[in-house]
Amino acid sequence: MAVVDLEQENKAIAKQYKELLKISYQTLTDEEKKLIRLAFDTAVDAHKEQRRKSGEAYIFHPIAVAKIVASEIGMDATSIVAALLHDVVEDTEYTLEDIEQMFGETVARIVDGLTKISHLKKDKDISMQAENFRKMLLTLNDDIRVIIIKIADRLHNMQTMASMPEHKQVKIASETLYIYAPLAHRIGLYNIKTELEDLGLKYTEPNVYNDILNKIEESEDEQKAYIKAFSATLEASLSKEKLSYQIKGRSKSIFSIRRKMQAQNVTYDEVYDKFAIRIIYKSDTKNEKFLAWKIYSIVTDHFRPNPTRLRDWISSPKSTGYEALHITVMGPKGRWVEVQIRSERMHEIAEKGYAAHFKYKHGEHQEQGLDVWLNRLQEVLESSETSAVDFVEDFKLNLYAKEIFVFTPKGDLKSLPKGATPLDFAFNIHTEVGMHTRGARVNGKLVPLSYELSSGDQVDIITSEKAKPNANWLDYATTARARTKIKSSLKEEKKNIAEDGKEVLRRKMKQLKITLNDSSVNDMVVYFKLKTSLDLFYRVGIGTIDNQMLKNFAASRTNTFINFFKNRIRKNNVPEDVNKDEITAKYDLLVFGKEEEKLDYKFSNCCSPIPGDDVFGFVTVNEGIKVHKKDCPNAISLQSNYAYRIIPAKWIDSSQQGFTAVIRLNGIDNLGLVSDVTKVISNNMHVNMKNINFDTEGGIFSGKITVVVKNNTILKKLMDNLKKVGGIDKVTRI
Numbered sequence: 001m002a003v004v005d006l007e008q009e010n011k012a013i014a015k016q017y018k019e020l021l022k023i024s025y026q027t028l029t030d031e032e033k034k035l036i037r038l039a040f041d042t043a044v045d046a047h048k049e050q051r052r053k054s055g056e057a058y059i060f061h062p063i064a065v066a067k068i069v070a071s072e073i074g075m076d077a078t079s080i081v082a083a084l085l086h087d088v089v090e091d092t093e094y095t096l097e098d099i100e101q102m103f104g105e106t107v108a109r110i111v112d113g114l115t116k117i118s119h120l121k122k123d124k125d126i127s128m129q130a131e132n133f134r135k136m137l138l139t140l141n142d143d144i145r146v147i148i149i150k151i152a153d154r155l156h157n158m159q160t161m162a163s164m165p166e167h168k169q170v171k172i173a174s175e176t177l178y179i180y181a182p183l184a185h186r187i188g189l190y191n192i193k194t195e196l197e198d199l200g201l202k203y204t205e206p207n208v209y210n211d212i213l214n215k216i217e218e219s220e221d222e223q224k225a226y227i228k229a230f231s232a233t234l235e236a237s238l239s240k241e242k243l244s245y246q247i248k249g250r251s252k253s254i255f256s257i258r259r260k261m262q263a264q265n266v267t268y269d270e271v272y273d274k275f276a277i278r279i280i281y282k283s284d285t286k287n288e289k290f291l292a293w294k295i296y297s298i299v300t301d302h303f304r305p306n307p308t309r310l311r312d313w314i315s316s317p318k319s320t321g322y323e324a325l326h327i328t329v330m331g332p333k334g335r336w337v338e339v340q341i342r343s344e345r346m347h348e349i350a351e352k353g354y355a356a357h358f359k360y361k362h363g364e365h366q367e368q369g370l371d372v373w374l375n376r377l378q379e380v381l382e383s384s385e386t387s388a389v390d391f392v393e394d395f396k397l398n399l400y401a402k403e404i405f406v407f408t409p410k411g412d413l414k415s416l417p418k419g420a421t422p423l424d425f426a427f428n429i430h431t432e433v434g435m436h437t438r439g440a441r442v443n444g445k446l447v448p449l450s451y452e453l454s455s456g457d458q459v460d461i462i463t464s465e466k467a468k469p470n471a472n473w474l475d476y477a478t479t480a481r482a483r484t485k486i487k488s489s490l491k492e493e494k495k496n497i498a499e500d501g502k503e504v505l506r507r508k509m510k511q512l513k514i515t516l517n518d519s520s521v522n523d524m525v526v527y528f529k530l531k532t533s534l535d536l537f538y539r540v541g542i543g544t545i546d547n548q549m550l551k552n553f554a555a556s557r558t559n560t561f562i563n564f565f566k567n568r569i570r571k572n573n574v575p576e577d578v579n580k581d582e583i584t585a586k587y588d589l590l591v592f593g594k595e596e597e598k599l600d601y602k603f604s605n606c607c608s609p610i611p612g613d614d615v616f617g618f619v620t621v622n623e624g625i626k627v628h629k630k631d632c633p634n635a636i637s638l639q640s641n642y643a644y645r646i647i648p649a650k651w652i653d654s655s656q657q658g659f660t661a662v663i664r665l666n667g668i669d670n671l672g673l674v675s676d677v678t679k680v681i682s683n684n685m686h687v688n689m690k691n692i693n694f695d696t697e698g699g700i701f702s703g704k705i706t707v708v709v710k711n712n713t714i715l716k717k718l719m720d721n722l723k724k725v726g727g728i729d730k731v732t733r734i
Helices: 006-023 030-046 060-072 077-084 096-103 105-122 129-138 145-159 166-187 190-204 206-218 220-240 254-264 285-302 344-352 354-382 388-395 422-429 431-435 480-511 518-527 533-542 547-559 561-570 580-587 635-641 673-683 712-723
Strands: 245-251 275-281 325-330 336-343 403-407 413-417 437-442 445-447 459-463 590-592 601-603 615-619 625-629 646-651 659-668 687-697 700-709 728-733
Touching: 006 030, 006 060, 030 060, 030 077, 030 096, 060 077, 060 145, 060 190, 077 105, 077 145, 096 105, 105 145, 145 166, 145 190, 166 190, 166 635, 166 646, 190 206, 190 254, 190 344, 190 635, 206 220, 206 254, 220 245, 220 275, 220 285, 275 285, 275 344, 285 325, 285 336, 285 344, 336 344, 413 422, 422 431, 422 437, 422 459, 422 480, 431 437, 431 480, 480 533, 480 547, 518 533, 518 547, 590 615, 615 635, 625 635, 659 712, 673 687, 673 700, 673 712, 700 712, 712 728
Parallel strands: 275 336, 601 625
Antiparallel strands: 245 275, 325 336, 403 413, 437 445, 437 459, 590 646, 615 625, 615 646, 659 700, 659 728, 687 700
């Protein structure tokens, strides 16, 4: 490590402290400045021996967090003091009692809350960190400022994460996208939410982030010119009305462009509203609304509005206090442009949340105003009046919305994942109740077992001694617990049927002059395209493999001379329940961890990776290693909640096996199009077409093609060639 010039460092620390006082959004009294000074001195003393991963003095971190709290969120002196001290109790000799003695009960309570969150994070036994975070919020008897300072702390950690190891970056960034960005949004801190999302993407999908960033930078000059032209059209009319205003352009965040590209399945160039234009006007409170609609009228005189895209947050502000008028108009060069109309007061609220709201509302009593806001947020988070269900609905976080709360007949509350069915509920109560479920009543009415439960439902399970799980239950159950129990019950039953099936097969084979042994069983497993001998015996037991099918097998066995050689090869120590070819092919494809070990794995169905995709391994409880693509819809959640189960994975040699991929085509229908498409596919070496499906309506066609390819490179080459076919507009992989 380089030698640190302590004198220079101390000067830098002092400079940061002065800046903190200067940028404070609230007006600080002398008393408050003294308290902040004491907090600063205490933090400097407490952290004097500590350094961050980057090598700089640790004290720079609490000062930076305090600056975010003071200026970007606009909090009060208490929050600034707590932000300076937020790591003191956890990392140094100072105790909570020391803090309470020096700074009072409120600051001590906030610091205690922040320390609790940190402990929660380090507890290795907690598999679902996000779930615990939610519970902590639900029972939060501390101060809402805990969460606000935690968001500021996370923002600074994200801004300075470059010196951390990659696996930690991915975990922290995933957790940020999963918990902290939605929380910041809920509290009305839009700027911070946007920055957290962009930084989250920077570390979870660096290639995607850099690609969009470069494209934004490339088009920056063109964008400025466009905003200038758009503004010039409006300026004369706005000035004529003697309005005091400014027009600003704002790029959409990288994260929101990425989300739009994914949601609409479009490329960067096809995202139309990549930036918004803001008209910020001066006004007294009385004329605010009138002037907003006046400006609206001027804008729509010049540019045609999209009637479906008008958002009036002035007449009914968002629950976060956000006020503005949003319209989307057809600008020059036929581009849709979002125009946001806000007064200076509204603009400040949009930037700072409620802190600004109360600066205006209460004038000199802004401190009291801030407390009103804090209390209001506090109520949302932990009001005993609000049931957990309302809390979930109110937060609108993906993290919380994925849970529902239902009642037992006696009125006990049970928590289940969103999408759960009566079967999941039955197994949640007790395995025996689940195993003997015959039906269910929801809110007094009989419902099918596939019925999707909603928050607030009262569920009564009807049981019967004779009832037992069947294969259809796996289509109805969504929770891991229910599915595991159903599978093990079915497996047991399958084994019993398979034992009978084996005897039936022995007799039938005898009639066909074939001895049932390892070799013949293995041949049948391959012939009927099954995985194991158990599958074979089971299918014979339930009759899906019948006499005719067995006769066909016997005929194919005698007719094919080549099979003789295959049998000789197969006889070499193949255990009866293993298809060795399948496993060997898999073992040569992916390696895991730093040691690049060859482990057994399965591909996850949610994103169906193929060789060449960026992937990672996830260690499941019951199904071994599941491989997911890095941009899989579930990746953020897995990396955030189960970071310790994630193992790096990379492709080595994928020459042995084909993988299924589905390609979607869209375009203008013309004669011979299908023929052109199939020609392109058949001319591509190493590509096998399994399925093709085309629909045409009003001269526009859409098609789906299922192909088997060796790896990602071949798939990309194929898609590039398909794009060149006349009439095809878009080629995407599903």
